[in-house]
Amino acid sequence: MRCKLPEKRKVKHKKGLWSPDEDQKLACYVMNHDHGCWSSVAINAGLQRNGKSCRLRWINYLRPGLKRGSFSSQEEAILSLHGLLGNKWSRISQHLPGRTDNEIKNYWHSHLKKKVDNSNHVQVHLKLDKYAASDITSKEPSSPCLNTSNLTNSSSSDMVQLVPPASQISNLPKLLFADWINLDEFDQDFGLSSDDPLCHGSNYQLSTMEHEWQHNKGSTEGSKNQNCLYMGSDENAFHTQMTIDQLFQFNDGDFGIDNFIYM
DNA sequence: AAATACTACAACCGCAAGCGG
């Protein structure tokens, strides 16, 4: 786990967004040497970053196999997994090939959290409605917590807008653990048979990629730097990702392992 | 057209756990 650094240097670490040049240096170094110890990567790659920053950049942005683009097809999976695992983003990401914990976390906070909050809001109002209906004759609530005027400032018209018809509520999809697993997607992306259990599928994917990575690395050993990422000198920050995507031949945001092998 | 608010995403920070000296 620990590694010996070539030498201890007092370096003022750079912070903030990564430049295409830094990305290139990091990607080239990791692809040719493996990361090993991230602190030494930062030094050996000639980056004025700390190891932590390098690791994060590689994992979240430069690592091959990352899937970019819309989460919409995986939204239900994330919702279900979050329901099961809570804020265990790394655990969740293990079940969503090509997605990083950071990405999922961000997506949760910017998209899904609102949905869940809204749905909880609806449920609270439904419970309150139920309470009001069942206890309509009592003059004081049995519990102060259930006093609707304490809980919300919403007007009655707001309540009507928030609460969908009961028939609609009952028709909301109830997702079971197995429901969100699209094994065909695994099959398509990684050549898995659809009867593989989920955990087996994930392990297969990781180990296979690692193996192919080593294989690929070995085949290019004689020509170091040939698999370096060319990013040019374009100032556009998006250029980096575009080039990497092109390099790994992403198709519609999906990453195919075959593309990776013969890169 | 400028100012402001909002959104999405990248990156940082702090903490805990594991490991070797």
Place this chain on the structure above:
DNA sequence: GCCGCTTGCGGTTGTAGTATT
């Protein structure tokens, strides 16, 4: 067992782009 270091994780903040006023 202690200490120093690295890694990994989750929460939070910062930044850039977009929408709205």
